[in-house]
Amino acid sequence: xxxxxxxxxxxxxxxxxxxxxxxxxxxxxxxYRAVCRGDIRVLSGFxxxxxxxxxxxxFLGKSEIYRGKRTRVAKQKAAA
Numbered sequence: 001x002x003x004x005x006x007x008x009x010x011x012x013x014x015x016x017x018x019x020x021x022x023x024x025x026x027x028x029x030x031x032y033r034a035v036c037r038g039d040i041r042v043l044s045g046f047x048x049x050x051x052x053x054x055x056x057x058x059f060l061g062k063s064e065i066y067r068g069k070r071t072r073v074a075k076q077k078a079a080a
Contacts, residue, residue, distance in 0.1 A: 013053055017051065
């Protein structure tokens with residue numbers, strides 16, 4: 001008798017700061033500073049600070065695409 005096991009992906013509702021940093025490809029301290037500035041709201045009462053999935057998506061949704069450093073020549077061309 002063959003028993004198949006299905007691997008169902010688990011959906012997490014909250015992540016530690018370290019896990020959130022790994023998901024974003026940033027360092028722990030970068031995410032920690034964003035929390036300290038109030039850019040990312042954390043949940044408390046779990047024995048450690050946790051970032052909800054919705055909050056992480058909100059924070060990442062605010063991100064802007066990096067367009068590179070604009071030089072004086074590029075600014076003049078853009079204005080013309």
